[in-house]
Structure formats: structure tokens, C-alpha cells
Amino acid sequence: MLQIKRIFLVTLLLPSLSISQDADVQAGKNLFNANCAVCHKLNKKAVGPALSGVTEKYDKDWLYSWIRNGSQMIKGGDAQAVAVWEEYNRSVMTNYPQFSDEQIDNILAYTNFTPPAPTNAAVGTTETTSQGSSVSINIILAVSIVIFTILVVMLFLVQRTLVKIANASGVKIESEPKKNITPLWQTVINNQFLIFIMVVGFLLSSAYFTYGYLMQIGIDQGYAPIQPIHYSHKIHAGANQIECKYCHSSARVSKHSGIPALNVCMNCHEYISDYNGEEDLENGYTKDFYTNEIKKLYYAVGWDEENQVYTGDTKPVKWVRIHNLPDFVYFNHAQHAQVANIECQTCHGPVEEMEVMYQYSPLTMGWCIDCHRESNVNKDNEYYQKIHDELSKKYGVEKLTVAQLGGIECAKCHY
Amino acid sequence: MMKNSIILYISLGLLLTSCFDPSKPNFQYFPDMYESLAYETYAETNAFSDGIEAQLPPEGSIARGWDPYDYEDSNAGYELAKKQLMSPIEDNELNLSKGKELYEIYCSVCHGDKGDGMGILAQREKFLGIPAYIDREITPGSIYHVLMYGINAMGSHAGQVNEEERWQIAQYVIKLREESKK
Secondary structure, three states: HHHHHHHHHHHHHHHHHHHHHHHHHHHHHHHHHHHHOOOOOOOOOOOOOOOOOOOHHHHHHHHHHHHHHHHHHHHHHOHHHHHHHHOOOOOOOOOOOOHHHHHHHHHHHHHHOOOOOOOOOHHHHHHHHHHHHHHHHHHHHHHHHHHHHHHHHHHHHHHHHHHHHHHHOOOOOOOOOOOOOHHOOOHHHHHHHHHHHHHHHHHHHHHHHHHHHHHOOOOOOOOOOOOOEEEEEHHHHHOOOOOOHHHHHOOOOOOOOOOOOOOHHHHHHOOOOOHHEEEEEHHEOOOHHHHHHHHHHHHHHHHHOOOOOEEOOOOOOOOOOOOOOOOOOOOHHHHHHHOOOOHHHHHHHOOOOOOOOOOOOOOOOHHHHHHHHOOOOOOOOHHHHHHHHHHHHHHOOOOOHHHHOOOOHHHHHOO | HHHHHHHHHHHHHHHHHOOOOOOOOOOOOOOOOOOOOOOOOEEOOOOOOEEOOOOOOOOOOOOOOOOOOOOOOOHHHHHHHHHHHHOOOOOOOOHHHHHHHHHHHOOOOOOOOOOOOOOOOHHHHOOOOOOOHOOOOOOHHHHHHHHHHOOOOOOOOOOOOOOOHHHHHHHHHHHHHHHHHH
């Protein structure tokens, strides 16, 4: 018993021991992430070269002086320094004169460190936890089906034995005598009042459905086309909390909210080339799936990931337009998003939760008018101060609605 | 018989109203009043050889109100802009509040609301090693230059913010840097 306890203790202690042994690697990782990772990745070219195995390529003393004052070395004409500077588009590395020998050693130790492969046990446990719930539901279903069939079979058997007993004891089971009843449908046909009611009901209900059908013509609420690149608003606007206007920047200043040009994607995705976030296995949105979508972006924008250069070979992405007002309506994004300071979500719904973008609002005229009748004008805008004050006096109200400002005049949107 | 036909009609009606396929747009009544006759932005067209309506302006053309930017996209250009380039806009509350608004849209996500390099993308380790403004020697000129061309892992934001807005952001960044010194 004591021995078992001791083994248990040792296994508990092991991981913490290994961490303390690799303390310099851990410190190096922190330094690397804080200072180097903005331009260097371990196993991939970024702004600067991949740093895994850098100690094999360069002399240690050379690395010390390069990290502390690389630009001085380039000016001094050090052959290796000039070569690496030329290779990476002449981008200059920030100097880190404040690093001690030990700190640089830690960083270099981290670049040479290969994390141990995850053990099988750990992999096994994650698999069972992820599948556990669905398995148990299936088992419960199977068991209840079996129980149900057993019950049915038992009932059937009991009935048979009961009939047998009745026959044996001479009891005759009488089946119900068949009377001469007119069938239900004939009685209905014979009753003229009932037919009248039914015809009226039929006409009313068909009018109701026809009206419903006609009224939804031309309304694309819920329209969610498949896009050429699976761009998830849930990941970008939801999990990463990127502002809507970061990408749709023209919504601030123009009629259109605009389709972001691919260079806006590349502001982040030049650096972020793999997806490492949450997965949605039920719908097949794995890490590989998302990473593949980033590769589609690279293909379209002509980004050579290997050499970190643009090839100039671009292919336009055929995004499918979702929100589309008829040509005879004028709508201006800047007026709503910037002047009135309305949240994008008011009309576009919870975009930050949408894995696949869809049209949230009906975008009908009635829907516009309803909002213009109810919404108060944003009075913070000094530009309109005078007209707001005058109109408030005219209508004798404290808060003006958009409708009172002329927001339901036909020619405001149709001209 | 009557009953059957009623059920048939009702289910037909239900079918018609509920058959909207979310992957396709709905029917339109009189589509010629819905669809623009003129070319729509970004649409496909046979007017140009590459089939795209949105064409790049001819080389050498200058947009209205565009001022030339003389500093080139290189380290020398960066150093020069840092030393020479001065903000043409006034240092006032209006520009500062505009700058704050724009900063929170375009910069906060990486550089953090306080300019400490701890934006949400840094916290979630999507980007690593974003420097705090206080750790770098920056001037309004260098900030403008970086917004214009980008630097290292940061891309150009010239397409998202115009000239005046870039200066407003630069002003606000300098203010954040001063504040974090305290």
C-alpha cells in the first residue's frame, strides 16, 4: 500500500520536475513571445527567418552581437549580416542591447526546444470525452427500443393465452354485430349546411395562404448563400472581437458598407496562416477546414507563403451578395452607422454569432418605416443642432423621431 | 373526397410558403424594376476583357483631393518621415476624439485600448510580441508612415483610413504614449 502511494506521488511530481528542469526554455519562450514572435516564427518564414535551429547556422558570439546591435553590423559590412538583411527585403531587426547573455541563451534554448509528443493516454481521454455524450444517447435509445418490443411481444402472448383459456372453458367471445350505418362522408354530403361551412372555410384558408405566399415574394430574409471562401463572422467579429468597421470601413463614409478588399484580410493573415481556435466537429468545421480556407485566400490574393512574397497572380473572389435592395430604393450606410450612430446589429442581427452569414431583417419598406416612426434622432450631432431645435418646437416634443424629420417622405428614398 | 381535396390544398399552400431555399434568393415580382440597368459595383460584366466591373484606375491617375506622399516605403523613408514629417492638423479636442474613435476601430484589436500592445488578438495569442508604444521611439510622422505602408507584420491601413484620419490616429497614439509614461 505504501509503495503504491509512493509511486503515485512520484508520478504526480514528475511533470512539475520536468518543468523546473526546462526553466530556461520557459523563460526563453516568454522572452521570445514578447520580443521576437512579432516577426519570427519557429518553423516558418515570417518577416524574418524561421528561428528553429538558428544556433546551427550561426556562431553563438555572432548571434549575441546581432541581437544586441544588428544594424551596426550591417553598416560595418559584416558578410553574414548583410546577406540576411538582403535576403529579407532589407527589413531591419530591432536592436535589443538590454538583453543579458543569459536571456539570449534562454531564447536560443527555446528555439532549439522540441516539445515532447503528447502521450497516447492523453489523446485517448480527449477522444472519449468528446464522443461520450452522443454514445450514451444512442445506448439509451437502443435499450428503450428493445424494452418496447419485449413489452409488445408479451402483450400479444398474454392475449393469445387468454383466448385459449376462454375457448377451453367454453366461453364464446362475441364479435360486435355489424349494424347498417351510413358512412360518415355520406352523412356529410347529405348535410348542406355543413358543406356550406366547409366551402367558406376552404375559401378563407386558401385566401390566407395565397396572401401569405404573395407577400413573401421578393423578400430574402434568411438568405444564406454558400460563399466561395467560408469566412466565419463568428470567429472574426465574435471570438476575436474585431470591429465591423475594421473590414467594412466604407460603412463610415459611404452609401455602401463595401466588400473588404483582400489586402484587409492580409493585414492579419500575412501573419496568421493556420487556424488554432475552437472547432465545431458536428458541422465539419475542423482546424484543417479553416486553415484550408486561409489557403484559399492566399491563392486568390497571390501570396506565396513559402517565400513570403506576393506573386502578382491574383484571382478575384466571387462573393455572393446577400443584402440587396431593389434598384428603386436609396439607402445610405454612412447616414445610419455614422450620423445616427446605429449599431450594425440593429439591422444585420447577431452577426458576431453567425458562422454562415444570412439576411436577418426582411428589408421591406414596412420594416424601414416602422423603425423611422419609432426611432429618435441622434441629437448629439452638432451639425444638425439648429434644425433639430426648430422642429422640436414646431411639433412640441422633447425627442424627435426620424419620421418627424421627414424620414417617411416618399422622395427620401425613392427618386 | 371533399375532405381529401381540402387537405391537399392546405398542404400545397403550406408547401409553397415554406419552400424557401436559404441558399438561393427568393422569387422577384417584376425583376426589371429590381435589377439595376447600369453596371453594379463589383458585378460581372462583359464590358471589360477580364469580366470584372471594378477596374483599377489607369496607372499614374490621382484621386481627387489626394496629396502626393513623398516618403518611400523603405527604412530610409521611415527614418526620414520620423524626423521631418509634421502633422498638418490642429492639436485639439475634436481631432483627438475622432482619433480615439478611429483608434478603437482599427488599432485597439492588436495594440490594446491603452497602447500597451495587449489588444484582444494579443491576449488570445493570435499575434505575439506586439510592442507597447512606450517601448518604441515614435513620432507623429513615423506613425503616419507606418499607417501608410505598414511595417514588419503590420499591413498598410491606407485603404481603410484617409489622410486626415491617419493624422487624427497619429495624434491619439502620441497622447496614449504620453499617458502611459505617467
